[in-house]
Amino acid sequence: MGRPPCCDKEGIKKGPWTPEEDIILVSYIQEHGPGNWRSVPINTDESMAIDELKLHAGLMRCSKSCRLRWTNYLRPGIKRGNFTAHEEGMIVHLQSLLGNRWAAIASYLPQRTDNDIKNYWNTHLKKKLAVANSTNSISSGNNRHPIFATGSSNNQPEITQMAAIARRSPFADCPSSSYASSMDNISKLLDGFMKTTSPSPPPPPLQHYDVGYDDVKPAVENPLMSFDCMSGTGGGEMDCFDVYHHHQQQPASSFMDQYGGYGGYGEESKKMMNHQAPPLSSIEKWLFDEAAAEQVADLMDLSDGCCSVPMMF
DNA sequence: AAGGCGGGCAACCGCTCGAGA
DNA sequence: ATCTCGAGCGGTTGCCCGCCT
Numbered sequence: 347m348g349r350p351p352c353c354d355k356e357g358i359k360k361g362p363w364t365p366e367e368d369i370i371l372v373s374y375i376q377e378h379g380p381g382n383w384r385s386v387p388i389n390t391d392e393s394m395a396i397d398e399l400k401l402h403a404g405l406m407r408c409s410k411s412c413r414l415r416w417t418n419y420l421r422p423g424i425k426r427g428n429f430t431a432h433e434e435g436m437i438v439h440l441q442s443l444l445g446n447r448w449a450a451i452a453s454y455l456p457q458r459t460d461n462d463i464k465n466y467w468n469t470h471l472k473k474k475l476a477v478a479n480s481t482n483s484i485s486s487g488n489n490r491h492p493i494f495a496t497g498s499s500n501n502q503p504e505i506t507q508m509a510a511i512a513r514r515s516p517f518a519d520c521p522s523s524s525y526a527s528s529m530d531n532i533s534k535l536l537d538g539f540m541k542t543t544s545p546s547p548p549p550p551p552l553q554h555y556d557v558g559y560d561d562v563k564p565a566v567e568n569p570l571m572s573f574d575c576m577s578g579t580g581g582g583e584m585d586c587f588d589v590y591h592h593h594q595q596q597p598a599s600s601f602m603d604q605y606g607g608y609g610g611y612g613e614e615s616k617k618m619m620n621h622q623a624p625p626l627s628s629i630e631k632w633l634f635d636e637a638a639a640e641q642v643a644d645l646m647d648l649s650d651g652c653c654s655v656p657m658m659f
Numbered sequence: 660a661a662g663g664c665g666g667g668c669a670a671c672c673g674c675t676c677g678a679g680a
Numbered sequence: 681a682t683c684t685c686g687a688g689c690g691g692t693t694g695c696c697c698g699c700c701t
Contacts, residue, residue: 460690
């Protein structure tokens with residue numbers, strides 16, 4: 347007897363997004379910014395300008411669907427494709443600390459979406475950890491990370507879970523072949539869209555940040571939008587861990603303010619910073635700590651079968 | 660070559676939270 | 681203080697694609 351689904355209304359489209367829909371959504375967000383999702387499909391009423399009416403004709407998606415599509419796929423700065431060993435380690439580590447709070451975990455990997463992380467956990471890491479767990483029964487005492495010695499982690503699982511990630515990612519950088527995973531396709535479509543559509547002046551350039559580079563600078567390559575950092579080269583090649591390592595000198599809030607602005611991750615991060623247990627300041631210290639970086643690297647280098655993995659699932 | 664099967668991932672659903680009235 | 685509603689989150693589903701037989 348719950349609330350009816352927001353997409354139950356007639357005429358609201360569901361299912362896979364088409365390139366045209368992506369273009370419409372990106373165009374809308376470019377002009378209005380992310381957020382106010384409710385208004386995306388609704389703004390097709392008479393209050394809209396003529397151009398906007400044209401722009402949104404055909405985007406019959408509910409607000410949820412629009413938000414999801416943007417945050418999980420279209421949002422600039424998303425790194426797609428294979429997870430690095432460092433990213434795996436981060437995910438395993440953070441999952442052991444935070445549980446299945448994928449949004450919170452994603453806030454520590456700004457280039458990855460919560461959906462991506464969730465899927466990767468469910469399809470890859472869970473199996474790896476299960477295999478490691480089933481083949482090993484070594485006790486975990488020696489692997490406890492100092493972070494759990496603070497007395498604030500009453501119910502924390504063993505940090506040694508992360509040691510179960512024993513292999514470096516065997517995958518190569520190869521984007522998926524389907525439309526939905528092809529940033530090139532969208533970029534080209536958007537480029538073509540701008541060349542072939544309305545004679546009205548082009549909207550102002552959308553800025554995005556090359557997360558992980560030395561200075562946070564707006565990267566304006568495509569007048570409409572730039573996806574370069576998602577495609578496996580450029581910014582996408584930088585490990586998330588490098589990002590954190592690089593920013594360890596900065597206050598976390600500053601880092602999140604700079605990088606978390608898109609798609610709501612910044613807000614989640616701020617919540618994490620300010621309110622939520624476990625004590626993330628400690629976690630952050632550890633994550634940002636150079637020595638910890640080496641420790642993670644060491645753990646990631648461990649071969650299969652050398653560590654215990656007391657799992658919770 | 661064709662059909663079956665399983666893995667991976669995009670997208671949906673339902674719930675919770677929080678802001679504003 | 682309470683209610684309403686939008687935003688966001690996590691769990692789950694279903695489709696697509698590649699591999700195997």
